[in-house]
Amino acid sequence: MSDEFVFRLPDLAEGLEDAELVEWRVSEGERVELNQLLGEMQTSKALVEMPSPRSGIVRRLHAQPGDLVRVGDPLVTFEVDENNEPGVVGRVPREEAPPRRVRLRPPSQTQ
Amino acid sequence: MPELSMVQALNAALRHCLAAHDRTLVFGQDVGRLGGVFRVTDGLQHEFGERRVFDTPLAESGIVGVAVGLAMAGWRPVPEIQFDGFSFPALDQMLTNLAKYRGRSRGAYDMPVTLRLPSYGGIGGPEHHSESPESIYAHTAGLKVVTPSCAQEAFNLLVAAIRDPDPVIFMEPKSRYWAKEEVALEPAGLPIGRACVVRAGSDATLVAWGPMVHRCLQVASAAEEDGVSLGVLDLRCLVPLDEATLLTSVAETGRAVVVHEAPRTAGFAAEVSARLMEGAFGSLKAPVQRVTGWDVPYPSGAVEQQYIPSVDRILLAVQRVLDY
Structure with a gap:
């Protein structure tokens, strides 16, 4: 089951009202991991890197570089697995089987 | 369900x-x-x-x-x-x-x-x-x-x-x-203290608990590609230990590999191995092998896959019990 999660511009500094999007580091349709760099915002005080609050697929980027985004306005819409949210610490492990290199010789061939 | x-x-x-x-x-x-x-x-x-x-x-x-x-x-x-x-x-x-x-x-x-x-x-x-x-x-x-x-x-x-x-x-x-x-959300009513054969096999038995049961199932699938049949026993409870199921499962194959994430020295695999020595010695075709974390403090998450028993490390131990 998947769900939508809208990431709104948080207050990146004390009492900030808006920030300018400098550049995206992700694109629509891309899968991102928790804490992966989404992009950079210029506030009145500093250039701030924005880590992703969730893992999921980027469905929509709501701003273009150069746009002024108000705190609380939508920035990124993610498609997330609603039951696949990591805990406060760590990440969700991948489910696919890990690679193998070792090949077994069956017992009949070894005795 | x-x-x-x-x-x-x-x-x-x-x-x-x-x-x-x-x-x-x-x-x-x-x-x-x-x-x-x-x-x-x-x-x-x-x-x-x-x-x-x-x-x-x-x-x-x-x-x-x-x-x-x-x-x-x-x-x-x-x-x-x-x-x-x-x-x-x-x-x-x-x-x-x-x-x-x-x-x-x-x-x-x-x-x-x-x-x-x-x-x-x-x-x-x-x-x-x-x-x-x-x-x-x-x-x-x-x-x-x-x-x-x-x-x-x-x-x-x-x-x-x-x-x-x-x-x-x-x-x-x-x-x-x-x-x-x-998941069936009806309590099964079973007491704790029962191990579970999660995969039957005839060449060797992998013994595990917690997260390593899934890893051992991956190993058993990999071994099947090579024509080797591995059973997987999930202990589920370390105390009380279901010694009867442990001894029976291992006696059927005569070969056991015990897997855990914890460091090797004085890890619970040592207890399992000792129980097999005491209770199934006559049916063992090879010394019991252990695949464990290393004897170091748990490492940074960035390199933990070099610490946690991998499919390959477990397969190498399986080869040792098959070759003995």
């Missing part, structure tokens, strides 16, 4: 026990308002109220000490320690009181405490968040040690642990928290 993650199955088990028995209490850091750092207690405070599901201070020894006192007063506490590595500040209460009250009171007091402990590695956690302390607790007489490997077992075993009159250290494999399967 609903398809649930292990987190959701554990949540359902807690909800079931809170509803079934009004002396059941759930408490720990962030289990109330937040619903737990992994969402295991999500919604329980809202449903059962702040007197039965409540947050505690960041003080693990206090959490377990409170549980001991509540159990003596007739409650059925289900405390949570947020992470395995933070159970160590509570060792004093666990080893000197929780484990000993039944004996100390000559049976006058039950100690029906189920201490939930998100355990083991595999999620890229920082220090103290990925430990495997099972042999510390298994070596402490008076404690039971239970560790599920999948969502269905998590539901069944947590209900059984909470119903049990003795203290249970319930070690939840964090790396399996999000794995889903169909």
